[in-house]
Amino acid sequence: MIHHIVFQFMAILSGILLVLLLGAGIVLFLFSGHLLLVSVVLISTFLLFLFIGYFVIRNFAKPLDESVRMIKQFTAGNFSTRTYIDKPKSTGQLNRHLNELGESLQKTVKLSQIQQDQLETLIENIDSSLLLIDMDGHLRLANQTFQDMFHIKKGDWFHKNYQYVLHDEEVRNTIHESIVNETIVRQSVILPLGIERRYIDIYCAPIKHGSSHAKGIVVVLRDITELKKLEKVRKEFVANVSHELKTPVTSLKGFAETLLDEEMKDENIRKKFMTIILRESERLEALIYDLLELSKIESDTFQLNWQEVDLSKIVDETLELLQEEAKEKSIDIQSGAKGHTVIEGDPFRLKQMFINVITNAIVYSPEKGFIHVHVEGFPRTVEFIVKDNGIGISLDEIPRIFERFYRVDKARGRNSGGTGLGLAIVKHLTEAHNGRIDVRSEIGKGTTFKIIFPRSQE
Structure with a gap:
């Protein structure tokens, strides 16, 4: 672009010079009368002017071209480009300022990028x-x-x-x-x-x-769920524990006082009362055990015994333990496995989880009901699924079933000897295994529990 302007400028100057030289040639010819000599002198002078003018203007045009190139780079967002500072004072000063501008813009853009990265990091990590x-x-x-x-x-x-x-x-x-x-x-x-x-x-x-x-x-x-939960736990823990302990302690006290009565001579009644005391003692023991387990799991020092575990084998062992309990209600339990079902986990804690979930299904299923237990392996996860045809859970109650002492059917839960802490333990152990729980249910038609475990732990 600059060269184009230079050539136009030289063409104009050449035209003006040519007119002047023609005028000077006519004057010299009139005084000297030597046409050839005058012509040679004029042509030589004209060519010399063009040669000198071209190199002089070229020295100004080249740095200006560099300046234009640099401005175009700035426009395109490339602020790292630089140009040389030549000798002519005007163009050298221009290039010097352009270099300073490029350096300033580069620092500004870099600072802006750092601030943007910091802001994005803050936003994404709060x-x-x-x-x-x-x-x-x-x-x-x-x-x-x-x-x-x-x-x-x-x-x-x-x-x-x-x-x-x-x-x-x-x-x-x-x-x-x-x-x-x-x-x-x-x-x-x-x-x-x-x-x-x-x-x-x-x-x-x-x-x-x-x-x-x-x-x-x-x-x-x-x-703020954790803050609300902590506040709620502080308020309700004493009340819940007192309520859960009240029934077995009252039973133990009442039947013990009756047995101490000297007039109690009937051996059958004494045996019946002793059986009730034993059952209530076991219930009290289970409640204390679950409270200690939950406290241990929630503590900062709690650790899992990580090893490779086949969930299908854990399910088989769990069903053997619960077989008699299911037979008492004539419940048909079917199990199955599909795919590779090995994960990294704690076998003792996994069995504890499975016992709680399947026991819940037995408790809340009707006589002669069915329970289907299934384990299925996927590329990155393994799913443990328990499906029953029990009383079901309403949509509003599903988020609450993992709270301490919460029961869907309070009377049935207590009569079964449950402590109301089983699913709370399951939830905490699932989180300890970096898994998640999904619950689907419909009143009167049953419930499906799905626990999704990652295949490997980071």
Whole structure:
């Protein structure tokens, strides 16, 4: 481009010079009368001018071309390019400033990239869900914690309206209030996520610059379930334990006092009372054992005995232990295995889990019912599935069945000798194995428990 301008400029100068030389030639010819000599002198002068002019202007054009090239690189986002500083003062000063500009821009871009990386790392690694919503209600940003919490992929939320992404009405209403009023709104809600109910603290704040209208809102969803659980456990633990201990202790005391009565002579009644005392003692022992087990599992020092375990073999051993219990209710238990069912786990704890889940199925199944126990191996996971045709669990109760002392059918649970801690133990041991639980149930038709174990542990 610069060379093109230079050639145009030289053409104009050459034209002007040619006219001047022709005029000078005519004057010299009139005074000297030697046409050939005058012509040679004029042509030589013209050619010398062109030669000198070309090299002089070329020295200015080349650095200018470099400057243009450098500006084009800046426009394309390449701020690392540099040019040489030549001798002419004007072009050298221009190139010097361009080099300084490139260095400054490169530092600015690098600093901006570092700050962007830091911000992205912060957003992706905070333990709360973070959303950025524009004033039209479209999701512009959602961190990984949000996607993990709600089991949503990026394609399911990106640039979509929050009304279609977030299904809980309380959450939608809280966000709507913040958008409409352009004010900070805070609300606590209970969300059913999978098999659990999660306590979520919602904080919505408008994005404003000065007194202008909001450009969007930031939504922070903080999971405070563990804090709520701790608070609830502290409040209810003494009451629950006292309630569970009340029946066996009362029975033990009452029957012991009766047996101590000197007028009690009937041996059959004495034997019956002694049997009841034994049964209540066993129930009390089971409750204490489960409380100690749960306390041990929840402690920071709890460790699993990791080794390769075949889940199908653990199931067979478990069913042998529970065979008599199932026969008492004429329950038909069928089992099966498919694929490779070996995982890394603790065999003792796995058997403890399976006993609790299958025992629950026996307790809550009707006489002459059926239970199907199945283990199936997949490339990265192995699934343990227990399906029964028992009383079923309502949708509202499913998130609560893993709470301590919670029973779907309280009378049947106590009469069976259950402590109400079995599924709480199962949940904690599943988490210790880095697995997850899925529960599907329908009232009057039965329940399906599925525990999904990773094949190997990191």
